[in-house]
Amino acid sequence: MTQQEIKDQVQAIFIDITDNPTIVLQDATTSDDIEEWDSLTHIQLVVAIEKHFNVSFTAEEIGGYANVGEMCVGIEQKLM
């Protein structure tokens, strides 16, 4: 799976969970950029991403990625 494919799928998950179809994720996107992305929604997002890609984030990773780009790299590494 390419970085772009991962990002597209993560974006689809964001749109589904937040019910906001206008979300466009960039590598530099953080929770400050998306209104719906609060700490509670973060839990939903992480669980949904874990299920979708069949990966598991560690406790440290859950709060540790600086932005969407880093998270997608994290997913890619887990898929390798």
Add this chain to the structure above:
Amino acid sequence: MNFNQLKKNLKKDYTGLKPIKAALLGDTATQLLAMAIRGQGYEAGLDIEVYETDYDLIYETVINPAEKLYNNNYEYIFIFISTEKLQQAFYKLPLQNRKTFADEQQAYNVNLATIIAQYSKAKIIFFNYAEINDAVFGNFSAKTGFSFLHQIRKLNVLMQELAVEHKNIFIADVLSAVNKAGLTQATSAKWYITSQNVFQLDFLPTVAKLCTDMLLAFIGRFKKCLILDLDNTTWGGIIGDDGIENIEIGDLGIGKAFTALQYWAKELKQRGVLIAICSKNEEDVAKNVFINHPDMVLRLDDISIFVANWSNKGDNIRYIQEVLNIGMDSLVFIDDNPYERELVKTMLPEVTVPELPIDPADYLPYLQSLNLFETVSFTDEDTVRTKQYQEESKRVQLQQSFASVDEYLASLQMEAHIETINKFNLARCAQLTQRSNQFNLTTIRYTEEQLQQFVDDGGVAICISLKDKFGDNGLISLLLIEKNDDIATVNTWIMSCRVLKRGVEELAVNEMVKAATAMGCNTIQGKYLPTAKNAMVKSLYTNMGFTALHENDSALTIATFAPFKTFIQTINN
């Protein structure tokens, strides 16, 4: 329903759903659980306002009389103390204090409940505790009071004893739900560490449903009757084709699956759930199994109403509902045949019709997983309910043989006991206010404490029990009357539909007048508060000679009232 779907429910239109005010007090993060409860409420037809108090401040919240918890009249207070937090507290204790940990935590919980009861009439619902073996003592945990597992298990027992003793304390059985899912599916150390959420996201709908199931029962929405199909549901095989010696029950074939289902139905019957049969069969052939098969657990005297014929099941279930005189939405219909299920669902959408698994061995575990028969009370009356309904069907048969209604009523040799609320009937009276939906003029629900309070505050309660030659109907009617200067207001008038049109309505008005006179009133004010279910009593007051004042209010002047003639002999206690 997964959590994401429940959360999406929050954006839906809740108008028309039954409003409920509940509070959730937790010592861990509970926002997601609160969302799940509200979302699950939508599925159950409830508009639950969930008030979440500040995180990990249960005691501080409860102790503050100015709290929103008390000022906003929350009717239900859930208290979710987590095993995780209890474990931390346990570990901080010096060794010598650990053996009394459960007792002390119970005392703390009692204290919480006592404080709440000072400021609020809310029902207090404690979550019980997941039993976590911390692997300090291993299997030896059970053998020493110094282990955490030993203490948490003891606490669960102590809490259920507390609930038995205190009418207003209930237990939400989170422990059983955790056991069923498995601790590793229900909880997650990772999420607890990162977000202070005890439960995994995927487990929250289960916990939320537990809460909404309880709330539904509290407001009187629960199942009262289990309707069973026979062939391949109550026993294996087809009685008309296979014959009594070849159907599968007991040790024959996979008979144990059906026997297990029958035992469950019988347990439900003893708890007060009515069992009805709805089967496409010849009646005598079907009944013969109940009479003569040695392995049958259910017998004819367990069955409130037995319908075996070749008509469509929708019509038959409608007939069962009419005879039993209970709400269509209080029926559960179990049938192995998808065609019959679909037909009933289409004709009678209010009836609960569970899909059944393919394998009869899975019938019972599946049905149990649905928690269809939640209740919030259990009284002596529940244990004899089936008998009362069977007596009622005999009365129906007798009635058909009399020329006039009066002649029939006189033949019943009815006897009514009139008494006020006392410690023997308090539970039943509260249950009547909780269960009755149809013959219920105001649909005000009371707990036992609230009823006692009503009487202590000077209100008058009239409880009517009815007997006749076929048997004892028990306590079947309750009236609550308040004095407002010279007006006696009937705050509550409930009657069991089993005794409709036998003169108990008239008797109640006679008693109402006696009570109002004794209270020094000259007028009785009757109120009717319409609900979706009580249209049958819409005109009751005017039928009883009251004058309609405005829409749902009516009045009776005592001076001009002539007592009704009934065929009921009254005995006042």
